Amino acid sequence: MDKNGDEIRCYLRGKILNEYKLKKDKLITLDIAAVGDIVEFNLNEDGTGVIEEILERKNHISRKAPRMKGASYRGERLEQIIAANVDKMIIVNSWELPKFNNRLVDRMLVVAESSGVAPSIVINKIDLDESNVRNKFVNLYRSIGYKVFETSTINNSGIMELKEFIRNSVALFWGHSGVGKSSLLNKLYPDLNFKVGEVSDYNKRGRHTTVTAVMKKVEENTFVIDTPGIREIDPYGIKKEDLGHFFIEFGEFIQNCRFNTCTHYHEPGCGVIEAYRDGKISRERYESYLALLETIEEDLFF
Ligand SMILES: Nc1nc2c(ncn2[C@@H]2O[C@H](COP(=O)(O)OP(=O)(O)OP(=O)(O)O)[C@@H](O)[C@H]2O)c(=O)[nH]1
Ligand SMILES: [Zn+2]
Numbered sequence: 001m002d003k004n005g006d007e008i009r010c011y012l013r014g015k016i017l018n019e020y021k022l023k024k025d026k027l028i029t030l031d032i033a034a035v036g037d038i039v040e041f042n043l044n045e046d047g048t049g050v051i052e053e054i055l056e057r058k059n060h061i062s063r064k065a066p067r068m069k070g071a072s073y074r075g076e077r078l079e080q081i082i083a084a085n086v087d088k089m090i091i092v093n094s095w096e097l098p099k100f101n102n103r104l105v106d107r108m109l110v111v112a113e114s115s116g117v118a119p120s121i122v123i124n125k126i127d128l129d130e131s132n133v134r135n136k137f138v139n140l141y142r143s144i145g146y147k148v149f150e151t152s153t154i155n156n157s158g159i160m161e162l163k164e165f166i167r168n169s170v171a172l173f174w175g176h177s178g179v180g181k182s183s184l185l186n187k188l189y190p191d192l193n194f195k196v197g198e199v200s201d202y203n204k205r206g207r208h209t210t211v212t213a214v215m216k217k218v219e220e221n222t223f224v225i226d227t228p229g230i231r232e233i234d235p236y237g238i239k240k241e242d243l244g245h246f247f248i249e250f251g252e253f254i255q256n257c258r259f260n261t262c263t264h265y266h267e268p269g270c271g272v273i274e275a276y277r278d279g280k281i282s283r284e285r286y287e288s289y290l291a292l293l294e295t296i297e298e299d300l301f302f
Contacts, residue, residue, distance in 0.1 A: 001215065001217065005216075005217030008041070008043070008047070008048065008049045009047075009048050009049070010039070010041050010048065010049035010050065010051045011048065011049070011050055011051065012032060012033060012050075012051050013050050013051060013052050032054070033051060033054055034060060034081040034082070034083055034084045034213075035082070035083045035084070035213040035214065035215050035225055036060075036083040036084040036085045036086055036170060036172075036213075036215060036225060037054050037055070037057065037084045037085065038054075038055045038085060039051045039052075039053065039054050039055065040052045040053045040055070057084040057085055058084075058085045058116075059084070059085065059086060059115050059116040059117055060081050060082075060083065060084040060085075060086075060115060061081070061082045061083050061084075061086055061089065061111060061112070061115045061117060061172065062079045062080055062081045062082060062115070062236045062237075063079075063080055063082060063111065063234055063235065063236055064078070064079065064080070064234040064235075064236045079236045079237065080236075082172075082213055082227060083172050083213050083215075083225050083227075085170060086115075086117045086170050086171070086172045086225065087117070087118065087169035087170045087171065088117070088118050088119075088120060088165075088166065088169050088170070088171040088172070089108070089111075089112040089117045089118065089119040089120070089171075089172050089174060090119075090120055090122055090162075090166070090171050090172065090173045090174065091105060091108045091109065091112070091119055091120065091121050091122065091174055091175060092122045092124060092173055092174065092175030092179050092180065092181050092184065093105060093121065093122065093123050093124065093175055093176075093179055094123070094124045094125040094128075094175075094178070094179040094180055095123055095124070095125050095126055095128050095129040095134050096125055096128040096129065097125065097128065097178065098176060098178055098179065100123065100134065100137065102137055102140075102284050102288065103287075103288050103291060104176065105121060105137075105141075106247070106285065106288035106289075106292070107234075107235065107288075107292060108174060108175075109121075109146070109246070109247075110235050110238070110243070110246040110247070110292060111235045113245075113246040113248060114235060114237075114238055114242075114246050117172070119146065120146060120147040120148070120149065120165070121141050121146055121147070121148045121149070122148075122149045122150075122151055122158075122162065122175075122184070123137070123138065123148065123149070123150050123151070124151045124152065124153065124179055124180040124183075124184060125152060125153075125154075125179075125180060126150045126151065126152045126157060126158075127152040127154045127155055127157075134150070137284075138150065140282055140284060140285070144248060144249045144285075145248065145249075147165065149161060149162045149165070151184060153180055153183040153184055153186075153187045156187065159184075159187050159188060162184070162188065163188050166188070166218075166222060166224070167219060167221075167222050168221050168222055169222065169223075170215075170223045170224075170225065171222075171223070171224050171225070172213070172224075172225040172227065173185065173224060173225065173226050173227060174227055181226060181227075181228075182226070182228070185224065185226060188218070188224075189216075189218045189219075189224070192216055192218060213225050213226065213227045214226050214227075214228070234295065235292075238296060239296070240263050240293060240296050241260075241261045241262065241263055243263070243289065243292060243293055243296060244262075244263070244264050244272060244289065247285060247288075247289050249281060249285070250264070250272050250275075250281065250289070253271040253272045253274070253275040253280070253281065254271060254272060255271065256271025256274065257269065257270050257271045257272065258270070263293060264289070265290065265293060272286075
């Protein structure tokens with residue numbers, strides 16, 4: 001995309017590809033250029049472009065690549081970069097259909113926090129929560145310090161607040177399939193025609209979804225990255241003893257842990273466990289933490 005928001009199809013200069021190949025024995029990433037990268041490119045006569053250089057990233061969001069047949073051995077997982085230079089991660093959930101899942105929210109929060117991207121939470125389809133059962137979670141996340149938007153694309157609640165919040169930033173929308181990302185984007189930016197997911201029979205094996213992230217200029221100085229079909233989110237490259245830092249309300253209690261490699265699970269003198277017992281850390285968050293910790297342990301058996 002050039003400065004005006006016009007899209008130009010670009011190829012990578014062979015030089016960049018070659019440098020990349022040299023590093024192949026230490027291959028840790030799957031992608032060279034990612035959505036959101038700021039690049040220098042030259043325009044060809046036919047209107048295509050050649051990327052000469054990828055500028056240094058302010059941050060990047062990645063996950064473990066889904067297991068691929070043949071591509072990985074012994075369960076090794078590669079890093080897949082979803083997007084770069086993101087200001088805000090908008091974690092989109094629905095209250096129902098699919099049902100709100102706080103564990104999943106916490107995983108995505110960890111991905112954002114560990115990437116240095118500021119996360120916020122959207123709970124969409126609140127028209128399906130007439131008795132406000134969601135308040136428990138809304139209050140929990142707000143008490144930690146996260147912004148929580150309660151939206152409905154049916155009755156338009158929360159849409160203007162969200163739009164205001166996104167203005168003047170690069171915002172990545174992330175959430176499971178069906179939570180209403182595209183519906184929200186279409187409400188926020190009606191001229192832009194984001195695709196509302198329909199189950200397509202493009203291939204018989206199931207749902208056809210694109211995996212690539214797409215960036216669009218939505219307003220002056222405002223860009224949205226949509227991530228259709230990206231469902232599985234395993235944080236990449238987090239060590240067990242670092243995980244607690246990405247549960248940001250644990251921070252002040254981690255200082256009290258006796259061991260600096262404490263994983264806040266069974267260790268004696270753990271400040272986090274103590275805070276949890278005193279009700280200063282919520283059960284929901286602590287249990288999420290333990291569940292995530294376990295998935296990290298599995299990775300040790302590469
Ligand atoms: N009740 C209710 N339904 C909604 C709302 N927003 C979206 N939906 C419905 O939820 C379904 C999924 O919406 P999409 O916008 O396609 O969801 P998505 O997150 O983009 O899904 P993928 O494209 O698969 O990633 C559609 O049938 C929408 O009509 C809402 O606020 N309330
Ligand atoms: Zn501890």
